[in-house]
Amino acid sequence: MSMNSFGRIFRVSIFGESHGPAVGITVDGCPAGIPITVEDFLPDLERRKAGAAGTTPRKEDDLPEIVSGVFNDTTTGAPITILFRNNNTRSKDYETMRKTPRPGHADFVLDKKFSGYNDYRGGGHSSGRLTVALVAAGVIAKKTLTGININATLVEAGGNTDIEAAIAQAIEKQDSIGGIIECRAKNLPIGIGEPFFDSVESCISHIAFAIPAVKGIEFGSGFSATKMTGSQHNDNFIDEKGTTETNNAGGINGGITNGNELVFRVAIKPTSSTPQEQQTWNKETESVEPLTIKGRHDLCIALRAPVVLEAAAAIALADLMLVGKSLGA
């Protein structure tokens, strides 16, 4: 597993920067013979787009350019590379962040880690912009998961289950908020996932935490399970197919799918780029100073994240299924 790749058989490799020529992704290990066209990507890309209340006014066309691996509208078995050109960039907004790192952002650590050589414009390679590429890979992953339905929704924003109200309040306060996204996958076969390091939870959490702003994940009852007893939490089996009466396990026992619905939730922190004034260290003046973030930003990035989480889950599951297939599962 190298730095910018994920997966063992169905393997995605991401590249690009927010304000460079393009962002993109290569999907290796996709089986041959799957029909795919540019149109197949559009619905999921549309769900990720900005435009609604609480999202950034930066809009990109986000038309995927299929560079390789597809011939006659069908996957060939060779690596599929998809590019998204960056057209709508305003780099001058970001010049000041080098001397005054934005709280909650990666500016400070990237500058240190890469000795100042990182492309700092708009978050560079660490920008949420790269999730457009993840969504594209997710579309391909979903295509390989025949008959399986993955669906993620924002179930809470700013601590409020009435999400429209939460957004309205954030706009009024001009302060960013986070939220909780729940993802469910139906019709997964029994036996996906591996007993130890490659449990379903391990693989999904690995890629889920690659999504900017994710700070927690729980499967089934998750943290609330810690307040239950074993007799409350255990899911009794009620038939020979492994159907359980309850689903506190979230569809996973011992790291392996049990045929019940896969359920997990992630915590999205409030968007780091809040319009509110904050404090940071100014490298030039060598003092703490107030900072107000400029540029075009989301007040609630969690609004656009469900489809990204679906993509992440689909990629992890597609890989686990192919690995399982190789071993006869």
Place this chain on the structure above:
Amino acid sequence: MSMNSFGRIFRVSIFGESHGPAVGITVDGCPAGIPITVEDFLPDLERRKAGAAGTTPRKEDDLPEIVSGVFNDTTTGAPITILFRNNNTRSKDYETMRKTPRPGHADFVLDKKFSGYNDYRGGGHSSGRLTVALVAAGVIAKKTLTGININATLVEAGGNTDIEAAIAQAIEKQDSIGGIIECRAKNLPIGIGEPFFDSVESCISHIAFAIPAVKGIEFGSGFSATKMTGSQHNDNFIDEKGTTETNNAGGINGGITNGNELVFRVAIKPTSSTPQEQQTWNKETESVEPLTIKGRHDLCIALRAPVVLEAAAAIALADLMLVGKSLGA
């Protein structure tokens, strides 16, 4: 990343079954020249051992047998394999679980996944017994993390922060409980972790979910961050070293350590083997039947898990540090 291995440079490969001859682990990619003896393993192994109230009466000597990679009490740079013989096994306890899979356990999914060929005795390769090997690898990992202090503690059991009271209540009720373990790592350098798929959160969560019974993980403020605004959650920088006023990020920005304390918590579900009667499907009678788990089990496995979580964190961090070192970080 193969099924039973984790890590890219500092790489651990686990093997063994609960009731087979031994469990063990191989650590590849450990630098040469690190002093290590059998005695170095004993304190962490002792912390994992059973014996306290609420833990299983099965006791193992758990003396590590260093098979390779250590010469003159020093690592050689070659793979280090450590074995733990299984002496204290009672296999007959487990015969019935094949027809009546235990709720909350992996019996059902393992039987399906491996077409009945899995070693079902005591959970086989999926047993918590294997965490003894993980702890041993963790000891080696900690040795490579010079100057870094990793510490995990049980902060809540059965929803109660008074943990002795929680255990007493579980014993009285004869029903198993779970808990929350918090892990903190001090003195990590800035710049550990990679921008996208190999974020610190990704790598730690990947291996943390390999620990049986872990069902959730959160970094810094985690799920409670979803109820905060950006101006509340962002950690203001207060000096040139990147020290922050608060630590809602848990020491990680953009997937990379920021020099502040690394903080994360995991949710441990209640031990599946509760003494309470449960219901399961009996394959032979083809009906739902009551089941009472026999054998020697922990009422609160969370009591023994902190050192396992420390080991997992140490392994993930050791690997990320070595990868970072190769690239000059």
Place this chain on the structure above:
Amino acid sequence: MSMNSFGRIFRVSIFGESHGPAVGITVDGCPAGIPITVEDFLPDLERRKAGAAGTTPRKEDDLPEIVSGVFNDTTTGAPITILFRNNNTRSKDYETMRKTPRPGHADFVLDKKFSGYNDYRGGGHSSGRLTVALVAAGVIAKKTLTGININATLVEAGGNTDIEAAIAQAIEKQDSIGGIIECRAKNLPIGIGEPFFDSVESCISHIAFAIPAVKGIEFGSGFSATKMTGSQHNDNFIDEKGTTETNNAGGINGGITNGNELVFRVAIKPTSSTPQEQQTWNKETESVEPLTIKGRHDLCIALRAPVVLEAAAAIALADLMLVGKSLGA
């Protein structure tokens, strides 16, 4: 190691087809801070180009398009993706190969392996065209190998060390030929390579056999060593730096560089696309039939391969050096 990727830290992922929109490569794990411009790629790309006697008349501009990972003419530490657009394609030349697979080519096996979904035009993803991307990655790899000089030359063509004469004869006979390329690397530090599976020979041969038409490789005395005795073959040490009197080992002992010059040779088979009439099985007529290859082809692909082999060696060595650096070597 996934299908279309190579390397553990310095990791290349290749994509594209001969007659698709582009071929390209992503280099992950390249250290930040290395100066690089489009001009840096041109000399090696020029060496790979067609145009000389014995090479294909198909010419591509082969201007690298740097899509990511470079900012202000310097590597950033993020993945570097480089594209080469395919402008000069004539797909109609290749239509017939589906019914009559070309001897010596991959047409037959690709059709079977990918159930007919592969992009068969011009060899598709298996085309020698992709070596342009490998050369580009090699340029980056060489940049990381400061002070190390890698040089490959064609030392024999069609069994003749007078290479001009060999080419003239091939043109006269209108039959393709192969050759032997020798590669030498100077100033490698002692200690590169790993004791067992990742020996220098293992890693270089792995990537060298990815180059189309390579059918053999030998290090140092190689196959001729099998005719020597131990006292003839062993290289006596003559100083404390490990300099040896002879270099039958080709600079490698036990899979690890010993500080002497690294020397290896590869065998390039004659170009499969010979102008001579051959026999193949016609799927439609169900009989053996004569076949004459059309299209624009090299009579001696070995002429263009030395720079590709250099690139392969540089990539393998760059990766081994970074791995070694992580472990303190």
Place this chain on the structure above:
Amino acid sequence: MSMNSFGRIFRVSIFGESHGPAVGITVDGCPAGIPITVEDFLPDLERRKAGAAGTTPRKEDDLPEIVSGVFNDTTTGAPITILFRNNNTRSKDYETMRKTPRPGHADFVLDKKFSGYNDYRGGGHSSGRLTVALVAAGVIAKKTLTGININATLVEAGGNTDIEAAIAQAIEKQDSIGGIIECRAKNLPIGIGEPFFDSVESCISHIAFAIPAVKGIEFGSGFSATKMTGSQHNDNFIDEKGTTETNNAGGINGGITNGNELVFRVAIKPTSSTPQEQQTWNKETESVEPLTIKGRHDLCIALRAPVVLEAAAAIALADLMLVGKSLGA
């Protein structure tokens, strides 16, 4: 691919030292349900054993100890670890090699690479002793390759095809010799191997060069192909199954098996431990000095290597087949 592991799905991890407690190997990714007993290992282990003229008088019992992954004489799907205890070691023979590194051996490079911490006794982790573990993994790999026959034989020793005569001459001269081993695999399906970096040649050569003393490899006509023309070398197809008239390609086109016999040869250099007096640098006296190797050694290690090469080929092919299976090939 980490230092001491090989393979993506069927993955072997080797450990141990010549004079440590044991050598061993873990095989992860072996499908469940394959019958296996200790007896299954004995024939191949016997072929590797010393005892014949020209081999070392050191004899080990070489009884495999199956530590994990096998239950009721059947693979379970969990990692299989096999140990071979080292009983017959004489460490004192090796004390002097630290000051006077043996020509042709890895003593010098290991000392440098591991800063003197390596276990230098008997070659330590780099010893040919570890091939006993490779042979064991090969036995398991062969079990997964149902219907496929892999056979390696020594076809030339010391440049002589009359191998008994070659050995007799080496004993008479008291100088070690090498040889050429040819390996053939029958009944491989069409489509094994991947188009680019994971060609059959890439994967087999990677692991073949892990065998101590291998210095060259060629597939099909190999180096002699460089003296042929395209019309001589290309293998004409003669039926719809892809059977070819000749087999200059050695059963591989474009890195992928074509259904004809897989054929390759490796060059084994003369055993480095020749009884003849050699010259080396003495670190203590700081001068070139004569050296005579003591200890128990093979005059022609090539005699014992065919079964090791078979094992290497079987491991590489088992992995490629499982990867192919996952993608539907």
